[in-house]
Each structure stands twice: as structure tokens, then as C-alpha cells.
Amino acid sequence: MGKKPRTKQSHGEKVVKDIRRATHKQYSAEEKIRVVLDGLKGEDSIAELCRREGIAQSLYFSWSKEFPEAGKKRLAGDTARAATSTEVKDLRREARDLKEVVVEQALELRLLKKSMIADGDDDE
Template identity: 75%
Template sequence: MANAELCRREGIATSLYYSWSKEFLEAGKKRLAGDTARQATSPEVRELRHEASALKEAVADLTLENRLLKKSMLGDGGDEA
């Protein structure tokens, strides 16, 4: 069955069909070329914020532990930069 016949049967203009087809193919080319940028969803944003917060807390804990270990190695309790 030809495109024109299908368009007639479905009641759409052939120009509209070809426009949709072109848009579809262009989007596919962009996707294959690595253009995958999109808007993050709200759950993704919440999850990433939670993860960032947990990582900041881990860095703070490790920084404090590192300072305490340095002080204990110095033996005098002084804070060396």
C-alpha cells in the first residue's frame, strides 16, 4: 500500500505525513549522534540532592577524622595547616 493511499484512508494530508516522517528521522539522527539532553524529573532531582547531601556529610566526616589524626600524630594538639 502506497503512502498516499494510507494517508487518504486515515484522513491526513500527505504533506503532514512527510513532515512527521522527517521530524522522526531527524530526532533519531540526533539521538544516535549522542544528543541525549533532557529535563530531569522531580524524583531525579530529589534523589540527586539527597545523594549530594550524603556525599557532603561524608566529606565533612572524613575531614574531621583527618584533622583529629593529624593532631594525634603531632602529639601537642596544635593545628598545623
């Protein structure tokens, strides 16, 4: 009765949506802090600040709400935080390198054991 029929998203709309998603700016923690502090200074209105930074006012207000909460947690001794993508990539690369070293050493150990067994068999 009151339901609208769902229209299938056109190919063009899907492409535009995918492009917007791919080009969506990700703000670093430092950028978020800078924007929130600029808003707290009060030199410009929040609307002007958001327009200049290219963000929605709702996003600014969510950042400004998270800002003191993160400070409270940090001051309370909670040092756990989300790793940045660069840190995750570095840790994965380091783990991969360490695994390669372990594999190489395991192979060397196996070869040494085989050579020790072979040397023991020759003495008999």
C-alpha cells in the first residue's frame, strides 16, 4: 500500500557512488585535532570553518565530542588506540620478514640434522 517499488540503481549512479567512495578524504588524528582546536578558538563560525575544511557540521560536532573523551581516556592511563594503516602495513611486513627468517632457520636445522644422521650412519 504505502511502499514504493525499489528501483534498480543505474550503472551511472553506481559508478558515481564508487568514485565518491574511493575519493572520500580520510582525516588523520592530527587533522581532526587541528580542526576541533580551530573551532574552539572561535575566530570563525563553525559553519565557516566547516565550509573552509570541506566537512559537514555534523562531522565537526562528532569530532569535538570525541576530542575530550579521548583526552580523558589518555589521562586516565588508557594508552590503547587504533593502529594507523601505515603502522599495520609496517607490522605485517615485519611479521612476514620474521616468518621468512624462521623458515630459513628451520630448513638449515633440518639439513644439519640430516647431515648429522648421515655422518653417524657412515661410521657404522
